Amino acid sequence: MEEGKMDENEWRYHGEGNKSLVVAHAQRCVVLRFLKFPPNRKKTSEEIFQHLQNIVDFGKNVMKEFFGENYVHCGEVVQLPLEFVKQLCLKIQSERPESRCDKDLDTLSGYAMCLPNLTRLQTYRFAEHRPILCVEIKPKCGFIPFSSYVTHEMKHKVCRYCMHQHLKVATGKWKQISKYCPLDLYSGNKQRMHFALKSLLQEAQNNLKIFKNGELIYGCGDARSPVADWRELAHHLKPFFFPSNGLASGPHCTRAVIRELVHVITRVLLSSSDKGRVGALRPGLRGRKNTPERSGLPKGCLLYKTLQVQMLDLLDIEGLYPLYNRIERYLEEFPEQRKMLQIDGPYDEAFYQKLLDLSTEDDGTVAFALTKVQQYRVAMTAKDCSIMIALSPSLQDTSSDQRPVIPSSRSRLAFSVSVLDLDLKPYESIPHQYKLDSKIVNYYSKTVHAKDDAVVPTRLKESEDCTLVLHKV
Ligand SMILES: O=P(O)(O)O[C@@H]1[C@@H](OP(=O)(O)O)[C@H](OP(=O)(O)O)[C@H](O)[C@H](OP(=O)(O)O)[C@H]1OP(=O)(O)O
Ligand SMILES: Nc1ncnc2c1ncn2[C@@H]1O[C@H](COP(=O)(O)OP(=O)(O)OP(=O)(O)O)[C@@H](O)[C@H]1O
Numbered sequence: 001m002e003e004g005k006m007d008e009n010e011w012r013y014h015g016e017g018n019k020s021l022v023v024a025h026a027q028r029c030v031v032l033r034f035l036k037f038p039p040n041r042k043k044t045s046e047e048i049f050q051h052l053q054n055i056v057d058f059g060k061n062v063m064k065e066f067f068g069e070n071y072v073h074c075g076e077v078v079q080l081p082l083e084f085v086k087q088l089c090l091k092i093q094s095e096r097p098e099s100r101c102d103k104d105l106d107t108l109s110g111y112a113m114c115l116p117n118l119t120r121l122q123t124y125r126f127a128e129h130r131p132i133l134c135v136e137i138k139p140k141c142g143f144i145p146f147s148s149y150v151t152h153e154m155k156h157k158v159c160r161y162c163m164h165q166h167l168k169v170a171t172g173k174w175k176q177i178s179k180y181c182p183l184d185l186y187s188g189n190k191q192r193m194h195f196a197l198k199s200l201l202q203e204a205q206n207n208l209k210i211f212k213n214g215e216l217i218y219g220c221g222d223a224r225s226p227v228a229d230w231r232e233l234a235h236h237l238k239p240f241f242f243p244s245n246g247l248a249s250g251p252h253c254t255r256a257v258i259r260e261l262v263h264v265i266t267r268v269l270l271s272s273s274d275k276g277r278v279g280a281l282r283p284g285l286r287g288r289k290n291t292p293e294r295s296g297l298p299k300g301c302l303l304y305k306t307l308q309v310q311m312l313d314l315l316d317i318e319g320l321y322p323l324y325n326r327i328e329r330y331l332e333e334f335p336e337q338r339k340m341l342q343i344d345g346p347y348d349e350a351f352y353q354k355l356l357d358l359s360t361e362d363d364g365t366v367a368f369a370l371t372k373v374q375q376y377r378v379a380m381t382a383k384d385c386s387i388m389i390a391l392s393p394s395l396q397d398t399s400s401d402q403r404p405v406i407p408s409s410r411s412r413l414a415f416s417v418s419v420l421d422l423d424l425k426p427y428e429s430i431p432h433q434y435k436l437d438s439k440i441v442n443y444y445s446k447t448v449h450a451k452d453d454a455v456v457p458t459r460l461k462e463s464e465d466c467t468l469v470l471h472k473v
Contacts, residue, residue, distance in 0.1 A: 006084040013092040021105050029120045033113040036103040045109040052077045052111055055423050058347040063422045065352055066309050071419045075115035082110050118388040118418050119211040132392045133240050134211040141383040142186030142307045146290040149319030152441045159183050159466040163444040178203035183466045186307055188296030197262045212236050230254050243411050267406050268389050268415050272300030302417050306382050313379035314360050320376045321434045323369035330366045343427050380425040388418045
């Protein structure tokens with residue numbers, strides 16, 4: 001970023017999650033991603049720089065290897081004038097959702113990440129005049145744990161997302177249970193994927209956002225009050241899917257447009273635009289029933305790769321937690337070894353290579369525990385990342401357009417797919433994960449399943465299971 005040329009009026013609030021806040025440039029296709037912290041959490045500028053540099057290195061050396069070059073955008077760390085950051089922070093404050101204001105933007109270090117704006121086609125540095133639609137999906141964990149360390153029988157039947165829904169509604173995070181199940185989205189079965197996407201459109205929560213020309217038009221502006229107005233959404237989408245405008249208006253039109261969106265997104269999700277290294281993770285565990293190869297997804301598509309990385313969680317948190325404790329005991333005795341174990345980086349080629357060892361035979365060593373803990377952290381990262389699908393009308397003359405075009409769609413749409421929020425989950429969050437897992441399952445078993453036992457005849461009870469392929473219509 002060129003010092004002196006930074007003007008806060010050229011940037012606007014774009015969005016935020018739990019740990020970072022993003023602003024987008026009004027003309028150029030770039031965003032700045034700032035870290036957020038709870039008030040009073042003082043970090044030095046050097047610590048913040050190192051944290052951001054670790055994110056970039058982890059993207060370059062690990063996630064690009066797993067996902068392939070095309071899908072991952074690592075960006076770079078930039079240093080910004082402090083006055084610019086201060087003014088920007090004041091300017092955007094009123095646009096931030098209240099539910100996210102428990103953390104403050106870091107305005108003291110002057111460091112941020114500069115990334116391509118993925119809500120506009122990232123292949124172009126400058127905004128094009130063609131309209132751009134972008135669908136962001138946070139798909140969450142797409143498999144039922146296969147580890148023999150799992151003690152809660154329920155975890156073999158109902159997926160984590162579906163169980164967690166009940167706890168989230170009970171604690172007031174969301175108003176109603178979503179019908180979305182990640183297992184549908186990752187099934188590779190078109191009908192189930194359509195059902196998953198429709199469910200996301202009905203109850204977006206923080207799992208779906210839609211942007212048009214870089215502006216959020218659907219999904220969670222404020223995490224607690226999503227709007228689900230399909231008519232308005234269809235109005236925005238119509239020019240993309242029915243360019244000749246051959247449809248009448250009304251509910252029939254709304255349904256047709258939404259159906260077309262769901263079909264197009266499914267096709268894009270099943271496409272493989274990967275030119276990166278394939279097969280970094282070979283099927284390690286012979287005889288395992290639950291593998292990406294058996295998911296029904298085409299190899300090379302982004303969902304397949306995401307699932308592959310998620311499945312680095314070989315032991316489940318129940319099998320992993322004792323290994324975390326082994327490392328903790330070791331570090332209590334030899335605190336100076338923390339650096340050598342690469343717990344806080346550097347996330348380099350050597351770190352990546354160690355992740356490829358998929359053995360689950362515990363030889364009692366710290367080295368074994370460390371490999372499984374690092375794999376778990378990477379898997380958790382893939383369970384919380386988002387997929388961005390950008391679509392824009394393609395010119396009839398494709399010679400100038402290098403991007404893939406959706407096959408057999410009503411309209412010619414060029415598309416690109418990317419993955420974002422690939423920050424490695426912290427080592428320190430493992431005890432929290434262990435407690436949360438137990439809380440989710442206990443709440444589900446005690447409240448939901450116990451209630452079902454009382455009112456639902458046994459022959460119908462299994463309909464709650466995520467492993468069932470069919471959905472009630
Ligand atoms: O634990 P989960 O599954 O609820 O995931 C958390 C997310 O909640 P979700 O269930 O997707 O609404 C949560 O998202 P929200 O803040 O709820 O939008 C974060 O992504 C959190 O990650 P981090 O701690 O900020 O690195 C996520 O925590 P991690 O478990 O990925 O660390
Ligand atoms: N490169 C990008 N281009 C366009 N939009 C982006 C980009 N990076 C992030 N965003 C937007 O900003 C939002 C917040 O970013 P991100 O998911 O990285 O935040 P986070 O705080 O790390 O998330 P989490 O809550 O999962 O920890 C995203 O949901 C997305 O809408």
